[in-house]
Amino acid sequence: MAQRYVRVQNQEGIIYYGLLQISLDVQVLDAPPWLQGQPTDLNLEPDSYQILAPCSPSKIVAVGKNYADHAAEMGTDVPSEPLIFIKPPTSIIASETEIKYPPQSQRVDYEGELALVIGDRTSDCTPEEAHSKIWGYTIANDVTARDLQKRDGQWTRAKGFDTFCPLGPWIVRELNPGARLQTFLNEDALPVQSACIDQMVFPPDFLVSYISQVMTLQPGDVVLTGTPFGVGQLHVGDRVRVEIEGIGRLENTVTKR
Ligand code: MG
Numbered sequence: 734m735a736q737r738y739v740r741v742q743n744q745e746g747i748i749y750y751g752l753l754q755i756s757l758d759v760q761v762l763d764a765p766p767w768l769q770g771q772p773t774d775l776n777l778e779p780d781s782y783q784i785l786a787p788c789s790p791s792k793i794v795a796v797g798k799n800y801a802d803h804a805a806e807m808g809t810d811v812p813s814e815p816l817i818f819i820k821p822p823t824s825i826i827a828s829e830t831e832i833k834y835p836p837q838s839q840r841v842d843y844e845g846e847l848a849l850v851i852g853d854r855t856s857d858c859t860p861e862e863a864h865s866k867i868w869g870y871t872i873a874n875d876v877t878a879r880d881l882q883k884r885d886g887q888w889t890r891a892k893g894f895d896t897f898c899p900l901g902p903w904i905v906r907e908l909n910p911g912a913r914l915q916t917f918l919n920e921d922a923l924p925v926q927s928a929c930i931d932q933m934v935f936p937p938d939f940l941v942s943y944i945s946q947v948m949t950l951q952p953g954d955v956v957l958t959g960t961p962f963g964v965g966q967l968h969v970g971d972r973v974r975v976e977i978e979g980i981g982r983l984e985n986t987v988t989k990r
Pocket of ligand 1: 795844
């Protein structure tokens with residue numbers, strides 16, 4: 734199994750970055766791993782910590798309509814260049830926590846996505862340079878109030894509610910380019926979304942380069958790479974699970990706010 738990089742909180746509320754062991758112990762690092770954090774002697778046992786989202790970004794830059802079949806289901810063409818937007822860091826929640834359905838919306842959708850974690854300060858770089866700036870990979874759910882997205886004409890409110898960015902549960906450094914992304918609802922065995930990440934229109938290196946020509950990406954920042962075909966509605970009481978081969982599963986429940 735690939736090394737799993739986690740961020741956890743102990744019972745005193747202290748936050749650590751660490752390595753998740755097969756035993757589910759966490760070996761604590763002295764800094765975030767992308768800032769050259771090194772293993773310490775501190776080891777946390779499974780019942781002594783809670784898993785947090787695996788990084789704490791200054792911003793989340795997301796990409797819309799980056800799979801052709803999803804653009805088609807939204808009734809649009811694939812954009813000729815990446816369509817980017819920002820989700821606030823306050824939208825992030827960990828795996829196994831609750832998405833809060835806001836009273837302002839009647840239509841909240843899941844969007845399973847591959848998330849990139851940036852390891853270096855990244856400004857104005859080429860796709861070739863961007864490759865080395867991607868420190869690792871995790872899973873995201875770009876939860877969206879679809880009715881508000883349509884009504885507002887821009888996406889800040891629809892994409893920005895607290896709890897609208899489940900992220901995690903951990904980061905891995907390597908990913909098979911053909912890895913499959915799947916989203917499941919409740920107990921259904923059949924996925925509602927299923928695509929290989931190499932079906933993206935603009936691949937990760939291109940996206941990071943493109944974004945870096947607009948804004949500086951900081952270590953620990955997150956890029957969401959878009960969702961494939963099959964977006965659909967969440968209801969209060971649902972469980973939604975996004976899986977990516979080689980990473981793991983991100984699972985959250987939906988509750989009323
Ligand atoms: Mg999305």
